[in-house]
Amino acid sequence: MCERFQQQAKLSNERRELPHSGHRCNFHPSVPVLGHVMAQSLQSTPIQAERVTFGGYGSGTGQLKYPSSVTVSEDGEIFIADLRNQRIQVFTLQGAFVRQFPTVVLGQDIEPYNVARDGEGNLWVVGNTNTTVFVVQYTKQGEMLRKFDVQKTGWDRGVALDTRRNHILITQTIGDWPNLHGVVQVFRPDGTLVRTVGQQQGMKRPWYITVDGEGNIFVSDWASHCVYVYNDDGQFLFKFGGKGSGEGQLLHPFGICTDREGNIVVIDRGNSRVEMFDKTGKFLKHIAVGIKESQAVAMATQGQLVMTSCRSHTVTVFPNF
Secondary structure, three states: OOOOOOOOOOOOOOOEOOOHHHOOOOOOOOOOOOOOOEEEEOOOOOOOOEEEEEEOEOOOOOOEOOEEEEEEOOOOOEEEEEOOOOEEEEEOOOOOEEEEEEOEEOOEEOEEEEEEEOOOOOEEEEEEOOOOEEEEEEOOOOOEEEEEEEOOOOEOOOEEEEOOOOEEEEEEEEEEOOEEEEEEEEEOOOOOEEEEEOOOOOOOOEEEEEEOOOOOEEEEEOOOOEEEEEOOOOOEEEEEEOEOOOOOOEOOEEEEEEOOOOOEEEEEHHHOEEEEEOOOOOEEEEEEEOOOOEEEEEEOOOOOEEEEEOOOOEEEEEOOO
């Protein structure tokens, strides 16, 4: 896996935010390095259409080292946070490489943990250097527009955009295992803190986050095995999931996104599957099963599901599900 193991943790696959030399990314030599796009039929999932998989371990053009986050533009460009290569790479929905740009702030390379788009199509990236966690706005061509920094707590962060209010939402975890406490911080583009969400609900290790078209906030909590849901003002609505492998249960949820109908897609990392829930948190179906070490997920405008894998350092596009 692509996480640094915590000695204190009984659960073995969480990764803390550490300086560059402290990262640990286990490459599986049994997984082929992909130098080209592959179309495959799913063997172990209920999806009946073909999928497209691209990427593969490496630092060359189109290759990836720990694709930790993904977002898709209105015109179908896939933006990948290529963490260990310290860059954003852009692909078409068919897997063709388009362009790349380094994630650099003040002459320092940053490792991009998470990426999201705002209402104007610009990118917001959260990542760290050895000393600082930066939140940076780039154009989709890679020009830096603005930045601010947030507290370095020792845990990775996620980012999402409330495009209606032009607010940037950042997950934060503080403490040492197992005494963790998580919240969501809401900022204006100039870095002004608007509010802190989720202080009373017992979030422990929030990482991935998304905001739907109505401004509702969905936070996947790796340590409590739940998804927490808040309205656009940060008021708690409900949570769903819970530790387990049954229908509707989750085990270490990671990436999360919503579709146009408001359904919620969650990577159920510990159960090696991708799950769909309705907007009330009711379980709908398994989108995919037998998917090892998936990381992040995003929805394209025409309904394609785009998912990154830490195991094979690849991106997979599911045309329908």
